[in-house]
Amino acid sequence: MATPGFNKLLDCAKAIEVGDLHLADSLIKDILTDNDDKLVKYCAEALVRRVYKLYPRNPRPLVPSCTDLRCNMDYQFFPFFWFSELTTRNTIVDALTGKKRVQVIDFSLMANGRRWCLLLDDYLKQSSDAISFHLTSIGPILSKKGDYLNEILEKLPKEAKKLPIEFEVKHMVASSPAEMVEAALKLERSSEDETIVVRWEFELHKLLALPGAIETVLSKLKELKPEIMIVVEQEASLNGQDFLECFTKSFRYHSIIFDSLGKDNFEHGNHSKVLWEMYFRRQISNLVAQEGTDQIVRHQTFAEWRDRFCRSGFRHVRLQNQFKGTFFGHLPEYHIEEMNRHPVLYRHDDQLLFTSAWKSYPTQLNSESLDNWNQESAMGDGNIMQIESSSLLILSGTVSSSAFLEDQPDDEHIIMEGKVWSPECISINQVAASAKIFDMLEYICHVNYLPLALTWMSDRRILRLEKSACYLNDSTMVEFMEACGEHHLEEGKGVAGKALQSNSMYFVSDISKLDVKDYPFIFEAWDFGLRGVVAIKLESVYVSSIDYVVEFFLPLEMKGISGQRLLINEITNILQKNSRNSWKVCTQELNGFNISSEVEVTMEEVGTSNIRPAAISDSPPLALSEIGSLNSSQIRELCNIFMPTGDGVEVPEAHDQEFEEQNSVFGPQAYQFPDSDELVGMDSSHINTSRTSKRRRTSEVWQYFDEVREDGEVWAKCRSCSTKYRGESTRGTTNLRKHLRSCPGKK
Structure with a gap:
């Protein structure tokens, strides 16, 4: 880890900590000169953001691209979300088996309609006398004007109408720790015989930034008496108050990630890596952020989380031992091992993620945390971030959003100005x-x-x-x-x-x-x-x-x-x-x-x-x-x-x-999809519109080539110089485009 780039980054962090911006500026220049190391660049950016407090007010959550809403995008976040799906899905289904009325409360970083449809299908197969299935989704969005969750969640009730069950979906926007607490406090049972399952996917750690938030949320969840609570988080100790220590540990942890992005054979190649880089770029900046910044992020190890859960009245339960030794096909560097009765994702010998399951102790609810939270919020205690009511509107079978600052008439900002x-x-x-x-x-x-x-x-x-x-x-x-x-x-x-x-x-x-x-x-x-x-x-x-x-x-x-x-x-x-x-x-x-x-x-x-x-x-x-x-x-x-x-x-x-x-006649048209015969081996419900248009379109590069067939093979023949290239559709047009740049007949 002690690379020249990191040593200069650490010196720069020390200079920023003592307020010597002239030295920090000189070091930033040295760090970025002829340096292609992305981790080093993102860490340098994180330090600069710390100096000027440059943070977007509503940072984009890890979601499918807005242009790819109809695709199943889980693969692009492989192996993190694949690990999450593998280690949580069966556990949730087992907890719901035989139950007539269920509610799944999902705190998730990434919405995925297909995942929920599969869960609903599995539940119905295991529970023939099921009556109702309620899904409560709590998660971040970037903007009310571009709420991707509307694109995903609004389809679920339509799909559920085909099933012999009462289905309801609710969406509660929670883009900040304070909003997460507020959303959690609004949770309730729809009936006494309803079975509740809570699922946290890369969201629980956000509450670490707000004093008292985790205790308040866990107290509320304990009151709901969930059948099981499942937590997926990063295995990292990045929660110290010492800035330089946190910066050093953050660099060490993310060096594993970026080493993987640079060397490992990710499925779908660059497409997957681009998304991961954007996500971890944001995470590094938020880990380095000053205390009191809204977007600050902290992480804890499983052992630290276990202590918190036990103090809040939850006990650790063992997940099924079915993952040990699991490898990821094209990513042999990754594997799953069991540790302390829960699965852990490794890259080589380094722990990256864990999944754990929890049940509440059968004791009477202690509402002290809830009372303390409400009192401190009302008083505006200096150590507690005050919650401003966003009047979360929750509609049955529909999607709702909380108010955003950009919607306020007296606020013209979308991005924070900083210093x-x-x-x-x-x-x-x-x-x-x-x-x-x-x-x-x-x-x-x-x-x-x-x-x-x-x-x-x-x-x-x-x-x-x-x-x-x-x-x-x-x-x-x-x-x-x-x-x-x-x-x-x-x-x-x-x-x-x-x-x-x-x-x-x-x-x-x-x-x-x-x-x-x-x-x-x-x-x-x-x-x-x-x-x-x-x-x-x-x-x-x-x-x-x-x-x-x-x-x-x-x-x-x-x-x-x-x-x-x-x-x-x-x-x-x-x-x-x-x-x-x-x-x-x-x-x-x-x-x-x-x-x-x-x-x-x-x-x-x-x-x-x-x-x-x-x-x-x-x-x-x-x-x-x-x-x-x-x-x-x-x-x-x-x-x-x-x-x-x-x-x-x-x-x-x-x-x-x-x-x-x-x-007076036409409403908004639906996106057009290719005919079924053009979707060989593909699920048409997961095809995005941008790719659809590309599949249906013949590349305009072909206006410079003739398609000829010789001995049963297809060739692309340049009209200017008669040079030929293999012309099968599976070969794409890269070689044709390269040829046109240097074609002697076109000069």
Whole structure:
């Protein structure tokens, strides 16, 4: 562990602890110079976030990408969530077997509708006389405007209608420790004969940040008398008050994780690794956070948790000894062993996770913790974070959300502003700038269903990709991001280069129609089905020597100009709200000067007509600067409204009269899925819309090749130089795209 990178990180942490920012700035510069170690970079970012208290108010939970909601995404979090599923599912089913009325209370970091459907199915197989199944989901969301849980949970009652059982699902939003306590205190039985099972999946440790929170929640759960309580957590002792000790232990623990990400053969390769990196990047920052920060994270070992549970009236029970020696196929580095009557996930000889089961002692409830919590909350004790009632609305069979600060009329922030930056700390400020951009892109992509957003940095009018400030909402786009990172952009080249040149924003409705000279990544864009793109220049107040250009890729299904303009306005609004004190957002009304010539004619038509999307009801046509914020359902409607009916054929945009007629007849369209014969060996219910469009689309790279057959084999023959490549569909188009870059016939 004592690498040169870590030694400098530790020196930097010591300098920050004593307030010597000049030394810390110098060390940050040395650490990041020619250093590709991701763990070192993320730890350096964590230290910078600690200096300026840069933390998003509602950090994104570990969830399936918003563009992948209809996929079963568990595999992408293999082996952590596979371990959780393997060690908890049968235990829950056994606890529910033979019970007529059950309630599962699920505190989970990641929502998964398929998991709950399987659990419901297993329960019904084991309990033929079942009467009711109630699911109470308690977990975080990033924003009320982009509540992914609505996408998942609202389907469950529909599926349950097919079953001979009363089914109810409730969702209680809990994105902070205080909200988790508040949600737990609202839990109750629906009947005296109801059997309750509680499941914690990577969420319980969050309560460690709030004094008295764990004792209060466990006291409430004990009152409910659960049949069993199952806890899945990381096996790590990261709970000390000493900052340097916690930082050192955090580096040691996460070095195991990042060593695995760099060396092990993860299924689905880069897609899985991207998601894990984003999650642990956040975790490292939160572990290093100052005491009193809302997002602070602490972890404990099983032994420490056992002491807490025993003091709260729970006893440890043994899980079935069926996991010992279990290995993970393509990941032989990982295995499961039993330790102290519970399964533990190892990588080589290092413990990473544990699953444990608990039952409450059959003693009378001691309500002292609940009373103390309520009194301290009411008094606003200095050592207790005060809970502000969020009026959690819980609806039977539906999904509800708590109030978010962004919804308050007097609050214009989405991301925390943090401290004022020091103008002398150039290297620290550069890291802080990238961190804050990442936070903004994360939020914008998540709530607006964007597949990805890139950040370019300009030094002497040459743009290079700043990967630490890029955000992938759709992990399948990682290859596109990497392709962009292989090249620098000159001013005026690409969409980002045009924005830099114009010192403003630049919008292209369909990049697939551009020439390779104008958009160097055109072949990759074809391969991933990317179309609408807008790039916006940002000028940093604290890093004046560097210009930033953020490049947003619009939803793949959104192809109409009007819908794209609405969404661009939403993006710029969020940027401006969060950039007032540290950024200048260079934007202006979209016109012929900052719109690609590919769409000028269309934009002229839009500008002279009264076209408006159906998602915006009976209001008059709005200028771009007048449009308010969109919620996720409106964005999905816009995607559907401008969804092409077939490959290469766009739905004509209707005028006012047409919309008045259509609005009375049509509701939001459902996402379109491939026909069943196109889904060989796949479950159509788990296919996401973005990938669907890619499967149905023939890559535009084929316009430069002819498909020829020789001796029963398929070949792709270049029309310019007659070079041939194997052309089977399973081979993809990577070689074809590489050829076009250097084709002698096209030069």
